[in-house]
Amino acid sequence: MTRPLRPLTTVFAICLAFTFNAANKASAEERLRLTGSSTVAPVMQEITKMFEDGRDVRTFVETGGSSKGINDLRKGLSNVAMISRALAESETELTAHTIARDGIAALAHSDVPLDVLSPDQLRAIFTGTVDNWSELGGPDQAVVVISKGEGSATSVVFNTFLGLTADKIEGDIVAAENAQMIKTVSVTPGSIGYVSIGAAIVDIEFGTPIKLLALGDVPATLENVANGSYQATRPLSLVTMGEMSAGVADLIDFSKSAAVSEIITDLSYTPVTQ
Protein backbone atom coordinates (compact mmCIF):
# COMPACT_ATOMS: atom_id res chain seq x y z
CA MET A 1 0.00 0.00 0.00
CA THR A 2 2.76 2.46 0.84
CA ARG A 3 4.92 1.72 -2.18
CA PRO A 4 2.90 3.64 -4.79
CA LEU A 5 2.88 6.71 -2.52
CA ARG A 6 6.58 7.43 -2.91
CA PRO A 7 6.43 8.21 -6.66
CA LEU A 8 3.33 10.30 -5.92
CA THR A 9 5.25 12.58 -3.56
CA THR A 10 8.00 12.93 -6.14
CA VAL A 11 5.51 14.19 -8.71
CA PHE A 12 4.13 16.70 -6.20
CA ALA A 13 7.63 17.90 -5.39
CA ILE A 14 8.39 18.44 -9.08
CA CYS A 15 5.13 20.41 -9.52
CA LEU A 16 5.96 22.56 -6.51
CA ALA A 17 9.45 23.23 -7.81
CA PHE A 18 8.00 24.45 -11.12
CA THR A 19 5.58 26.73 -9.31
CA PHE A 20 8.30 28.37 -7.23
CA ASN A 21 10.49 28.72 -10.27
CA ALA A 22 7.72 30.53 -12.15
CA ALA A 23 7.06 32.81 -9.18
CA ASN A 24 10.74 33.74 -8.93
CA LYS A 25 11.05 34.62 -12.58
CA ALA A 26 8.07 36.94 -12.43
CA SER A 27 9.07 38.82 -9.31
CA ALA A 28 11.12 41.30 -11.33
CA GLU A 29 7.95 42.97 -12.66
CA GLU A 30 4.78 43.99 -10.84
CA ARG A 31 1.73 41.79 -11.50
CA LEU A 32 -1.78 43.22 -11.20
CA ARG A 33 -4.84 41.02 -11.29
CA LEU A 34 -8.24 42.55 -12.12
CA THR A 35 -11.43 40.50 -11.85
CA GLY A 36 -15.14 41.26 -12.02
CA SER A 37 -17.83 42.68 -14.27
CA SER A 38 -18.17 41.28 -17.78
CA THR A 39 -19.16 44.79 -18.89
CA VAL A 40 -16.00 46.45 -17.57
CA ALA A 41 -13.56 43.66 -18.47
CA PRO A 42 -13.40 44.41 -22.24
CA VAL A 43 -12.76 48.09 -21.43
CA MET A 44 -9.94 47.20 -19.02
CA GLN A 45 -8.45 44.70 -21.45
CA GLU A 46 -7.92 47.56 -23.92
CA ILE A 47 -6.85 50.05 -21.27
CA THR A 48 -4.30 47.70 -19.66
CA LYS A 49 -2.80 46.90 -23.06
CA MET A 50 -2.03 50.62 -23.43
CA PHE A 51 -1.02 50.88 -19.75
CA GLU A 52 1.56 48.07 -19.93
CA ASP A 53 3.31 49.86 -22.78
CA GLY A 54 6.58 51.24 -21.39
CA ARG A 55 5.86 50.15 -17.80
CA ASP A 56 7.32 47.19 -15.93
CA VAL A 57 3.86 45.85 -15.09
CA ARG A 58 1.95 42.76 -16.16
CA THR A 59 -1.85 42.87 -15.86
CA PHE A 60 -4.35 40.03 -15.91
CA VAL A 61 -8.00 40.87 -16.61
CA GLU A 62 -10.58 38.21 -15.81
CA THR A 63 -14.34 38.40 -16.01
CA GLY A 64 -17.02 36.64 -13.93
CA GLY A 65 -19.41 39.29 -12.64
CA SER A 66 -19.22 42.27 -10.28
CA SER A 67 -19.83 40.22 -7.13
CA LYS A 68 -17.06 37.78 -7.98
CA GLY A 69 -14.77 40.79 -8.42
CA ILE A 70 -15.66 42.08 -4.93
CA ASN A 71 -15.19 38.61 -3.40
CA ASP A 72 -11.78 38.15 -5.03
CA LEU A 73 -10.66 41.58 -3.83
CA ARG A 74 -11.76 40.90 -0.25
CA LYS A 75 -10.03 37.53 -0.20
CA GLY A 76 -6.84 39.09 -1.54
CA LEU A 77 -7.03 37.07 -4.77
CA SER A 78 -6.96 40.22 -6.90
CA ASN A 79 -5.58 43.76 -6.72
CA VAL A 80 -8.51 45.54 -8.31
CA ALA A 81 -12.19 44.63 -8.70
CA MET A 82 -14.23 45.77 -11.71
CA ILE A 83 -17.91 46.52 -11.04
CA SER A 84 -20.75 47.74 -13.23
CA ARG A 85 -23.01 48.94 -10.42
CA ALA A 86 -22.67 51.25 -7.42
CA LEU A 87 -21.12 49.79 -4.26
CA ALA A 88 -23.73 48.22 -1.99
CA GLU A 89 -24.23 49.27 1.64
CA SER A 90 -22.39 46.16 2.79
CA GLU A 91 -19.36 47.16 0.73
CA THR A 92 -18.58 50.58 2.20
CA GLU A 93 -15.08 49.59 3.36
CA LEU A 94 -14.07 49.51 -0.31
CA THR A 95 -13.29 52.47 -2.55
CA ALA A 96 -14.84 52.81 -6.02
CA HIS A 97 -13.06 54.76 -8.76
CA THR A 98 -15.56 55.42 -11.56
CA ILE A 99 -14.01 55.37 -15.03
CA ALA A 100 -17.13 55.51 -17.22
CA ARG A 101 -20.92 55.52 -17.28
CA ASP A 102 -23.23 53.16 -19.11
CA GLY A 103 -26.93 53.54 -19.81
CA ILE A 104 -29.38 50.67 -19.43
CA ALA A 105 -32.36 50.65 -21.73
CA ALA A 106 -35.37 48.52 -22.50
CA LEU A 107 -34.67 46.44 -25.59
CA ALA A 108 -37.42 45.08 -27.84
CA HIS A 109 -37.77 42.99 -30.98
CA SER A 110 -38.17 45.23 -34.07
CA ASP A 111 -41.77 44.08 -34.58
CA VAL A 112 -42.88 45.62 -31.26
CA PRO A 113 -45.01 48.60 -32.37
CA LEU A 114 -44.05 50.95 -29.53
CA ASP A 115 -40.90 53.11 -29.44
CA VAL A 116 -41.44 54.86 -26.12
CA LEU A 117 -42.34 53.40 -22.73
CA SER A 118 -42.75 55.29 -19.46
CA PRO A 119 -41.26 53.88 -16.24
CA ASP A 120 -44.86 53.03 -15.16
CA GLN A 121 -45.48 51.04 -18.34
CA LEU A 122 -42.14 49.22 -17.93
CA ARG A 123 -43.08 48.38 -14.34
CA ALA A 124 -46.44 46.98 -15.53
CA ILE A 125 -44.72 44.86 -18.20
CA PHE A 126 -41.96 43.49 -15.99
CA THR A 127 -44.29 42.66 -13.07
CA GLY A 128 -46.67 40.82 -15.41
CA THR A 129 -49.64 43.22 -15.04
CA VAL A 130 -49.54 43.78 -18.80
CA ASP A 131 -49.04 40.64 -20.88
CA ASN A 132 -50.37 41.70 -24.28
CA TRP A 133 -49.12 44.57 -26.42
CA SER A 134 -52.77 45.53 -27.17
CA GLU A 135 -53.09 46.79 -23.59
CA LEU A 136 -50.49 49.46 -24.45
CA GLY A 137 -52.07 50.42 -27.77
CA GLY A 138 -50.28 47.84 -29.95
CA PRO A 139 -51.61 44.84 -31.89
CA ASP A 140 -52.92 41.65 -30.24
CA GLN A 141 -49.56 40.00 -29.50
CA ALA A 142 -48.23 38.36 -26.35
CA VAL A 143 -45.51 40.21 -24.44
CA VAL A 144 -42.46 37.99 -23.86
CA VAL A 145 -40.49 39.37 -20.92
CA ILE A 146 -36.78 38.56 -20.85
CA SER A 147 -34.81 39.27 -17.70
CA LYS A 148 -31.23 38.58 -16.63
CA GLY A 149 -29.85 36.17 -14.02
CA GLU A 150 -30.76 37.16 -10.47
CA GLY A 151 -28.09 39.38 -8.96
CA SER A 152 -26.56 40.49 -12.27
CA ALA A 153 -25.46 44.12 -12.19
CA THR A 154 -27.65 45.02 -15.18
CA SER A 155 -30.75 43.55 -13.54
CA VAL A 156 -30.00 45.19 -10.18
CA VAL A 157 -29.61 48.61 -11.83
CA PHE A 158 -32.74 48.14 -13.97
CA ASN A 159 -34.90 46.82 -11.11
CA THR A 160 -33.69 49.54 -8.74
CA PHE A 161 -34.49 52.19 -11.35
CA LEU A 162 -38.05 50.85 -11.56
CA GLY A 163 -38.23 50.52 -7.76
CA LEU A 164 -38.75 46.76 -7.91
CA THR A 165 -37.15 43.83 -6.07
CA ALA A 166 -36.10 40.63 -7.82
CA ASP A 167 -39.13 38.61 -6.65
CA LYS A 168 -41.59 41.05 -8.28
CA ILE A 169 -40.19 40.44 -11.76
CA GLU A 170 -42.39 38.08 -13.79
CA GLY A 171 -40.07 37.06 -16.63
CA ASP A 172 -40.77 34.44 -19.29
CA ILE A 173 -37.13 33.92 -20.20
CA VAL A 174 -33.88 34.49 -18.32
CA ALA A 175 -30.74 35.34 -20.30
CA ALA A 176 -27.27 34.65 -18.96
CA GLU A 177 -25.41 37.68 -20.35
CA ASN A 178 -25.72 40.67 -22.70
CA ALA A 179 -24.96 38.81 -25.93
CA GLN A 180 -27.52 36.11 -25.14
CA MET A 181 -30.10 38.76 -24.18
CA ILE A 182 -29.65 40.49 -27.55
CA LYS A 183 -29.73 37.20 -29.48
CA THR A 184 -32.83 35.95 -27.66
CA VAL A 185 -34.73 39.24 -28.16
CA SER A 186 -33.81 39.22 -31.86
CA VAL A 187 -35.27 35.72 -32.43
CA THR A 188 -38.39 36.15 -30.25
CA PRO A 189 -41.21 38.28 -31.74
CA GLY A 190 -43.00 40.49 -29.23
CA SER A 191 -40.16 40.23 -26.72
CA ILE A 192 -38.82 42.91 -24.41
CA GLY A 193 -35.74 42.86 -22.19
CA TYR A 194 -33.10 45.25 -20.96
CA VAL A 195 -29.47 45.69 -21.84
CA SER A 196 -26.49 47.98 -21.66
CA ILE A 197 -26.96 50.66 -24.36
CA GLY A 198 -23.34 50.29 -25.42
CA ALA A 199 -23.70 46.55 -26.04
CA ALA A 200 -26.91 46.93 -28.07
CA ILE A 201 -25.78 49.78 -30.35
CA VAL A 202 -23.13 47.64 -32.05
CA ASP A 203 -25.74 44.97 -32.89
CA ILE A 204 -28.31 47.50 -34.10
CA GLU A 205 -25.73 48.96 -36.50
CA PHE A 206 -25.03 45.41 -37.65
CA GLY A 207 -28.69 45.01 -38.64
CA THR A 208 -29.94 42.72 -35.83
CA PRO A 209 -33.77 43.06 -35.61
CA ILE A 210 -33.85 44.80 -32.22
CA LYS A 211 -34.45 48.34 -31.00
CA LEU A 212 -33.81 50.36 -27.87
CA LEU A 213 -36.93 51.98 -26.43
CA ALA A 214 -36.95 55.59 -25.25
CA LEU A 215 -37.48 56.01 -21.53
CA GLY A 216 -40.29 58.52 -21.04
CA ASP A 217 -39.40 61.26 -23.56
CA VAL A 218 -35.67 60.60 -23.62
CA PRO A 219 -34.28 58.38 -26.42
CA ALA A 220 -31.68 55.85 -25.27
CA THR A 221 -28.62 57.28 -27.01
CA LEU A 222 -25.00 57.68 -25.97
CA GLU A 223 -25.37 61.50 -26.27
CA ASN A 224 -28.22 61.51 -23.76
CA VAL A 225 -26.21 59.35 -21.35
CA ALA A 226 -23.26 61.74 -21.72
CA ASN A 227 -25.29 64.93 -21.17
CA GLY A 228 -27.11 63.44 -18.20
CA SER A 229 -30.65 63.62 -19.58
CA TYR A 230 -30.99 59.82 -19.76
CA GLN A 231 -31.74 58.67 -16.22
CA ALA A 232 -31.19 54.88 -16.09
CA THR A 233 -27.40 54.80 -15.96
CA ARG A 234 -24.81 53.02 -13.90
CA PRO A 235 -21.18 53.73 -13.06
CA LEU A 236 -18.46 51.42 -14.37
CA SER A 237 -15.81 51.44 -11.67
CA LEU A 238 -12.56 50.00 -10.46
CA VAL A 239 -12.63 49.08 -6.77
CA THR A 240 -9.73 48.92 -4.33
CA MET A 241 -9.43 47.90 -0.69
CA GLY A 242 -7.35 49.87 1.84
CA GLU A 243 -4.04 51.50 0.84
CA MET A 244 -3.29 51.33 -2.86
CA SER A 245 0.11 50.16 -4.07
CA ALA A 246 1.96 52.51 -6.43
CA GLY A 247 1.16 50.28 -9.40
CA VAL A 248 -2.57 50.15 -8.61
CA ALA A 249 -2.74 53.93 -8.04
CA ASP A 250 -0.94 54.45 -11.36
CA LEU A 251 -3.41 52.15 -13.20
CA ILE A 252 -6.43 53.91 -11.69
CA ASP A 253 -5.13 57.39 -12.57
CA PHE A 254 -4.39 56.15 -16.07
CA SER A 255 -7.87 54.61 -16.46
CA LYS A 256 -9.50 57.92 -15.50
CA SER A 257 -7.24 60.04 -17.72
CA ALA A 258 -8.10 61.55 -21.10
CA ALA A 259 -5.62 59.12 -22.71
CA VAL A 260 -8.16 56.29 -22.54
CA SER A 261 -11.36 58.19 -23.37
CA GLU A 262 -11.15 57.08 -27.00
CA ILE A 263 -11.05 53.42 -25.93
CA ILE A 264 -14.13 53.94 -23.74
CA THR A 265 -16.06 55.82 -26.45
CA ASP A 266 -15.17 53.18 -29.05
CA LEU A 267 -16.77 50.55 -26.81
CA SER A 268 -19.91 52.77 -26.65
CA TYR A 269 -19.56 53.89 -23.04
CA THR A 270 -19.25 57.42 -21.71
CA PRO A 271 -15.90 58.42 -20.15
CA VAL A 272 -16.11 60.34 -16.86
CA THR A 273 -13.63 62.92 -18.14
CA GLN A 274 -16.33 64.38 -20.42
Next chain:
Amino acid sequence: MTNPQVSAAPALSRAHRPLGSGVTFDGVLRVALAIAFGFACIIVLVVAFVILQGAAPALAQISWARFLTDPDWHPMVEMYNMTPMLVGSVLTSIGALVLATPVSLAIAAACNFYLNPLAASIYRRILFVMAAMPTVIFGFWGLTEVVPFLGQIKAPGVSLLAGVLILALMIIPTTALLIDVAFSKLPRQLLNGAYALGASRAQTCFTMACVVVRRAIFSAALLGLGRALGETIVVVMVTGNKAALPTSIFDPIRTLTANVTLEIGYAAPLHTATLFLSILILFMIATGLALLVYKLNFNDNTQVDV
Protein backbone atom coordinates in the same frame (compact mmCIF):
# COMPACT_ATOMS: atom_id res chain seq x y z
CA MET B 1 -9.07 -15.16 -17.41
CA THR B 2 -5.72 -16.32 -18.84
CA ASN B 3 -3.83 -18.95 -16.98
CA PRO B 4 -0.95 -17.24 -15.13
CA GLN B 5 1.30 -20.27 -15.54
CA VAL B 6 0.91 -20.16 -19.28
CA SER B 7 1.62 -16.42 -19.56
CA ALA B 8 4.65 -16.69 -17.26
CA ALA B 9 6.15 -19.55 -19.24
CA PRO B 10 7.95 -17.68 -22.07
CA ALA B 11 10.77 -16.30 -19.94
CA LEU B 12 12.01 -13.97 -22.66
CA SER B 13 8.71 -12.14 -23.10
CA ARG B 14 9.34 -8.41 -23.27
CA ALA B 15 7.34 -7.60 -20.16
CA HIS B 16 9.59 -9.72 -17.98
CA ARG B 17 12.95 -8.87 -19.49
CA PRO B 18 14.97 -6.76 -17.02
CA LEU B 19 15.52 -3.17 -18.22
CA GLY B 20 18.64 -2.98 -16.06
CA SER B 21 19.32 -3.01 -12.29
CA GLY B 22 16.35 -5.30 -11.68
CA VAL B 23 13.70 -2.92 -13.12
CA THR B 24 11.23 -4.68 -15.41
CA PHE B 25 8.80 -3.22 -17.90
CA ASP B 26 6.02 -4.72 -15.80
CA GLY B 27 7.34 -3.00 -12.69
CA VAL B 28 7.45 0.40 -14.41
CA LEU B 29 3.94 -0.11 -15.72
CA ARG B 30 2.68 -1.13 -12.28
CA VAL B 31 4.03 2.05 -10.67
CA ALA B 32 2.69 4.24 -13.48
CA LEU B 33 -0.76 2.70 -13.14
CA ALA B 34 -0.66 3.08 -9.38
CA ILE B 35 0.08 6.78 -9.80
CA ALA B 36 -2.72 7.19 -12.36
CA PHE B 37 -5.11 5.27 -10.10
CA GLY B 38 -4.12 7.38 -7.10
CA PHE B 39 -4.64 10.62 -9.00
CA ALA B 40 -8.03 9.51 -10.29
CA CYS B 41 -9.19 8.68 -6.74
CA ILE B 42 -7.77 11.90 -5.30
CA ILE B 43 -9.42 14.05 -7.97
CA VAL B 44 -12.87 12.51 -7.39
CA LEU B 45 -12.49 12.87 -3.62
CA VAL B 46 -11.26 16.47 -3.90
CA VAL B 47 -14.19 17.35 -6.19
CA ALA B 48 -16.65 15.75 -3.76
CA PHE B 49 -15.03 17.54 -0.83
CA VAL B 50 -15.04 20.96 -2.53
CA ILE B 51 -18.72 20.60 -3.50
CA LEU B 52 -19.69 19.49 0.01
CA GLN B 53 -17.67 22.28 1.58
CA GLY B 54 -19.27 24.82 -0.77
CA ALA B 55 -22.78 23.57 -0.04
CA ALA B 56 -22.27 23.26 3.73
CA PRO B 57 -23.34 26.84 4.64
CA ALA B 58 -26.60 26.36 2.73
CA LEU B 59 -27.33 23.05 4.47
CA ALA B 60 -26.45 24.56 7.84
CA GLN B 61 -28.48 27.77 7.53
CA ILE B 62 -31.46 26.74 5.44
CA SER B 63 -33.58 23.76 6.44
CA TRP B 64 -33.95 20.96 3.88
CA ALA B 65 -37.69 21.44 3.58
CA ARG B 66 -37.30 25.03 2.38
CA PHE B 67 -35.61 23.88 -0.83
CA LEU B 68 -38.90 22.16 -1.65
CA THR B 69 -41.53 24.36 -0.01
CA ASP B 70 -40.39 27.98 -0.44
CA PRO B 71 -42.80 29.89 -2.70
CA ASP B 72 -40.23 30.57 -5.43
CA TRP B 73 -36.55 30.66 -6.39
CA HIS B 74 -35.45 34.24 -5.57
CA PRO B 75 -32.17 34.00 -3.66
CA MET B 76 -31.91 37.80 -3.43
CA VAL B 77 -34.98 37.86 -1.19
CA GLU B 78 -34.14 34.51 0.45
CA MET B 79 -36.53 32.21 -1.35
CA TYR B 80 -34.85 28.97 -2.25
CA ASN B 81 -37.31 26.57 -3.88
CA MET B 82 -35.19 24.26 -6.04
CA THR B 83 -37.98 21.95 -7.24
CA PRO B 84 -38.41 23.72 -10.63
CA MET B 85 -34.72 23.21 -11.44
CA LEU B 86 -34.75 19.58 -10.33
CA VAL B 87 -37.88 18.91 -12.40
CA GLY B 88 -36.36 20.85 -15.33
CA SER B 89 -33.17 18.78 -15.28
CA VAL B 90 -35.05 15.48 -15.01
CA LEU B 91 -37.61 16.33 -17.72
CA THR B 92 -35.08 17.57 -20.30
CA SER B 93 -32.68 14.67 -19.86
CA ILE B 94 -35.36 11.95 -19.71
CA GLY B 95 -37.09 13.54 -22.72
CA ALA B 96 -33.82 13.57 -24.65
CA LEU B 97 -33.18 9.95 -23.66
CA VAL B 98 -36.63 8.78 -24.78
CA LEU B 99 -36.16 10.52 -28.12
CA ALA B 100 -32.50 9.61 -28.69
CA THR B 101 -32.44 5.91 -27.79
CA PRO B 102 -34.78 4.54 -30.51
CA VAL B 103 -33.12 6.75 -33.12
CA SER B 104 -29.64 5.61 -32.01
CA LEU B 105 -30.75 1.99 -32.10
CA ALA B 106 -32.12 2.46 -35.61
CA ILE B 107 -28.87 4.09 -36.76
CA ALA B 108 -26.74 1.32 -35.26
CA ALA B 109 -29.02 -1.35 -36.76
CA ALA B 110 -28.79 0.32 -40.16
CA CYS B 111 -24.98 0.45 -40.01
CA ASN B 112 -24.70 -3.24 -39.09
CA PHE B 113 -27.58 -4.95 -40.85
CA TYR B 114 -28.96 -2.81 -43.67
CA LEU B 115 -26.38 -0.50 -45.24
CA ASN B 116 -23.59 -1.75 -47.45
CA PRO B 117 -20.15 -1.52 -45.76
CA LEU B 118 -19.07 1.63 -47.62
CA ALA B 119 -22.24 3.56 -46.76
CA ALA B 120 -22.02 2.31 -43.16
CA SER B 121 -18.42 3.49 -42.79
CA ILE B 122 -19.31 6.93 -44.19
CA TYR B 123 -22.26 7.05 -41.80
CA ARG B 124 -19.99 6.17 -38.84
CA ARG B 125 -17.53 8.89 -39.80
CA ILE B 126 -20.33 11.47 -39.85
CA LEU B 127 -21.40 10.28 -36.38
CA PHE B 128 -17.81 10.64 -35.14
CA VAL B 129 -17.68 14.22 -36.39
CA MET B 130 -21.03 15.00 -34.78
CA ALA B 131 -19.98 13.41 -31.48
CA ALA B 132 -16.85 15.56 -31.43
CA MET B 133 -18.69 18.80 -32.25
CA PRO B 134 -18.53 21.42 -29.46
CA THR B 135 -21.97 21.58 -27.88
CA VAL B 136 -22.14 25.37 -28.17
CA ILE B 137 -22.64 24.85 -31.93
CA PHE B 138 -25.75 22.76 -31.22
CA GLY B 139 -26.92 25.48 -28.82
CA PHE B 140 -26.39 28.31 -31.27
CA TRP B 141 -28.09 26.42 -34.09
CA GLY B 142 -30.96 25.65 -31.73
CA LEU B 143 -31.36 29.27 -30.71
CA THR B 144 -31.25 30.69 -34.24
CA GLU B 145 -33.18 27.97 -36.15
CA VAL B 146 -35.17 25.65 -33.87
CA VAL B 147 -36.37 28.22 -31.32
CA PRO B 148 -37.93 30.64 -33.88
CA PHE B 149 -39.61 27.66 -35.57
CA LEU B 150 -41.11 26.48 -32.26
CA GLY B 151 -42.04 30.10 -31.53
CA GLN B 152 -44.33 30.08 -34.58
CA ILE B 153 -46.21 27.12 -33.12
CA LYS B 154 -46.41 28.59 -29.65
CA ALA B 155 -44.60 31.62 -28.17
CA PRO B 156 -41.97 32.16 -26.80
CA GLY B 157 -40.07 29.33 -28.57
CA VAL B 158 -37.41 28.77 -25.93
CA SER B 159 -38.91 25.83 -24.07
CA LEU B 160 -38.66 22.37 -22.59
CA LEU B 161 -39.33 20.98 -26.07
CA ALA B 162 -36.46 22.95 -27.61
CA GLY B 163 -34.13 21.63 -24.89
CA VAL B 164 -35.27 18.04 -25.41
CA LEU B 165 -34.86 18.24 -29.21
CA ILE B 166 -31.37 19.76 -29.17
CA LEU B 167 -30.12 17.53 -26.36
CA ALA B 168 -31.45 14.43 -28.16
CA LEU B 169 -29.63 15.50 -31.32
CA MET B 170 -26.51 16.08 -29.26
CA ILE B 171 -26.46 12.64 -27.56
CA ILE B 172 -27.58 10.55 -30.57
CA PRO B 173 -24.04 10.28 -32.08
CA THR B 174 -22.57 9.01 -28.79
CA THR B 175 -25.30 6.46 -28.02
CA ALA B 176 -25.52 5.33 -31.66
CA LEU B 177 -21.76 4.70 -31.82
CA LEU B 178 -21.80 2.77 -28.53
CA ILE B 179 -24.64 0.52 -29.69
CA ASP B 180 -22.93 0.19 -33.07
CA VAL B 181 -19.76 -1.12 -31.36
CA ALA B 182 -21.81 -3.67 -29.40
CA PHE B 183 -23.48 -4.90 -32.61
CA SER B 184 -20.19 -5.15 -34.48
CA LYS B 185 -18.70 -7.30 -31.70
CA LEU B 186 -21.42 -9.93 -32.08
CA PRO B 187 -19.81 -13.32 -32.81
CA ARG B 188 -20.00 -14.29 -36.47
CA GLN B 189 -21.41 -17.75 -35.62
CA LEU B 190 -24.43 -16.21 -33.84
CA LEU B 191 -25.32 -14.18 -36.93
CA ASN B 192 -24.59 -17.06 -39.29
CA GLY B 193 -26.72 -19.31 -37.10
CA ALA B 194 -29.63 -16.91 -37.32
CA TYR B 195 -29.34 -16.59 -41.10
CA ALA B 196 -28.98 -20.39 -41.44
CA LEU B 197 -32.29 -20.77 -39.62
CA GLY B 198 -33.82 -18.59 -42.33
CA ALA B 199 -34.22 -15.45 -40.19
CA SER B 200 -34.70 -12.21 -42.12
CA ARG B 201 -32.44 -9.21 -41.44
CA ALA B 202 -35.14 -7.63 -39.30
CA GLN B 203 -35.56 -10.83 -37.30
CA THR B 204 -31.81 -11.25 -36.88
CA CYS B 205 -31.39 -7.65 -35.78
CA PHE B 206 -34.39 -7.06 -33.55
CA THR B 207 -35.22 -10.48 -32.15
CA MET B 208 -31.67 -11.83 -31.79
CA ALA B 209 -28.96 -9.13 -31.85
CA CYS B 210 -30.87 -6.55 -29.78
CA VAL B 211 -31.60 -9.15 -27.13
CA VAL B 212 -27.98 -10.26 -26.93
CA VAL B 213 -26.62 -6.72 -26.60
CA ARG B 214 -29.52 -5.37 -24.51
CA ARG B 215 -27.22 -4.48 -21.61
CA ALA B 216 -24.94 -2.51 -23.93
CA ILE B 217 -27.97 -0.65 -25.30
CA PHE B 218 -29.11 0.13 -21.78
CA SER B 219 -25.73 1.38 -20.62
CA ALA B 220 -25.30 3.45 -23.82
CA ALA B 221 -28.66 5.06 -23.07
CA LEU B 222 -27.64 5.75 -19.47
CA LEU B 223 -24.35 7.32 -20.59
CA GLY B 224 -26.36 9.50 -22.98
CA LEU B 225 -28.65 10.41 -20.09
CA GLY B 226 -25.65 11.41 -18.01
CA ARG B 227 -24.39 13.60 -20.81
CA ALA B 228 -27.79 15.27 -21.25
CA LEU B 229 -28.08 15.83 -17.51
CA GLY B 230 -24.70 17.53 -17.28
CA GLU B 231 -25.03 19.63 -20.43
CA THR B 232 -25.06 23.34 -19.66
CA ILE B 233 -24.46 25.74 -22.50
CA VAL B 234 -27.10 24.21 -24.79
CA VAL B 235 -29.84 24.32 -22.19
CA VAL B 236 -28.92 27.86 -21.11
CA MET B 237 -29.36 28.97 -24.73
CA VAL B 238 -32.59 27.19 -25.69
CA THR B 239 -34.72 26.42 -22.61
CA GLY B 240 -35.49 29.98 -21.46
CA ASN B 241 -34.21 29.43 -17.90
CA LYS B 242 -37.41 30.47 -16.15
CA ALA B 243 -37.33 29.06 -12.64
CA ALA B 244 -40.91 27.78 -12.60
CA LEU B 245 -42.63 24.43 -13.04
CA PRO B 246 -43.68 23.95 -16.69
CA THR B 247 -47.34 23.27 -17.50
CA SER B 248 -46.68 22.19 -21.10
CA ILE B 249 -43.72 21.18 -23.27
CA PHE B 250 -43.83 24.69 -24.78
CA ASP B 251 -43.08 26.35 -21.42
CA PRO B 252 -39.58 27.59 -20.54
CA ILE B 253 -37.76 25.61 -17.84
CA ARG B 254 -34.48 25.95 -15.94
CA THR B 255 -32.10 23.08 -15.25
CA LEU B 256 -29.75 22.69 -12.26
CA THR B 257 -26.73 23.26 -14.48
CA ALA B 258 -28.24 26.40 -16.03
CA ASN B 259 -29.08 27.68 -12.55
CA VAL B 260 -25.41 27.58 -11.57
CA THR B 261 -24.19 29.18 -14.80
CA LEU B 262 -26.74 31.97 -14.66
CA GLU B 263 -26.14 33.09 -11.10
CA ILE B 264 -22.73 32.01 -9.78
CA GLY B 265 -20.99 35.11 -11.12
CA TYR B 266 -23.30 37.45 -9.26
CA ALA B 267 -24.05 35.46 -6.14
CA ALA B 268 -23.59 36.62 -2.55
CA PRO B 269 -22.05 34.01 -0.17
CA LEU B 270 -25.22 32.16 0.98
CA HIS B 271 -26.61 32.28 -2.57
CA THR B 272 -23.35 30.72 -3.80
CA ALA B 273 -23.75 27.94 -1.22
CA THR B 274 -27.24 27.13 -2.56
CA LEU B 275 -25.75 26.94 -6.08
CA PHE B 276 -23.15 24.49 -4.75
CA LEU B 277 -26.09 22.49 -3.44
CA SER B 278 -27.44 22.38 -7.02
CA ILE B 279 -24.08 20.95 -8.05
CA LEU B 280 -24.17 18.46 -5.16
CA ILE B 281 -27.57 17.15 -6.30
CA LEU B 282 -26.27 16.76 -9.87
CA PHE B 283 -23.11 15.06 -8.61
CA MET B 284 -25.19 12.55 -6.66
CA ILE B 285 -27.47 11.82 -9.64
CA ALA B 286 -24.46 11.42 -11.96
CA THR B 287 -22.69 9.13 -9.48
CA GLY B 288 -25.86 7.04 -9.16
CA LEU B 289 -26.08 6.71 -12.94
CA ALA B 290 -22.41 5.74 -13.22
CA LEU B 291 -22.82 3.06 -10.56
CA LEU B 292 -25.88 1.73 -12.37
CA VAL B 293 -23.92 1.47 -15.64
CA TYR B 294 -21.10 -0.27 -13.77
CA LYS B 295 -23.51 -2.76 -12.17
CA LEU B 296 -25.10 -3.53 -15.52
CA ASN B 297 -21.78 -4.16 -17.24
CA PHE B 298 -20.03 -6.20 -14.58
CA ASN B 299 -22.73 -7.83 -12.48
CA ASP B 300 -24.51 -9.56 -15.24
CA ASN B 301 -24.73 -13.35 -15.27
CA THR B 302 -27.52 -13.64 -17.79
CA GLN B 303 -25.80 -12.11 -20.79
CA VAL B 304 -24.35 -14.29 -23.54
CA ASP B 305 -20.58 -13.85 -23.38
CA VAL B 306 -19.78 -11.77 -26.44
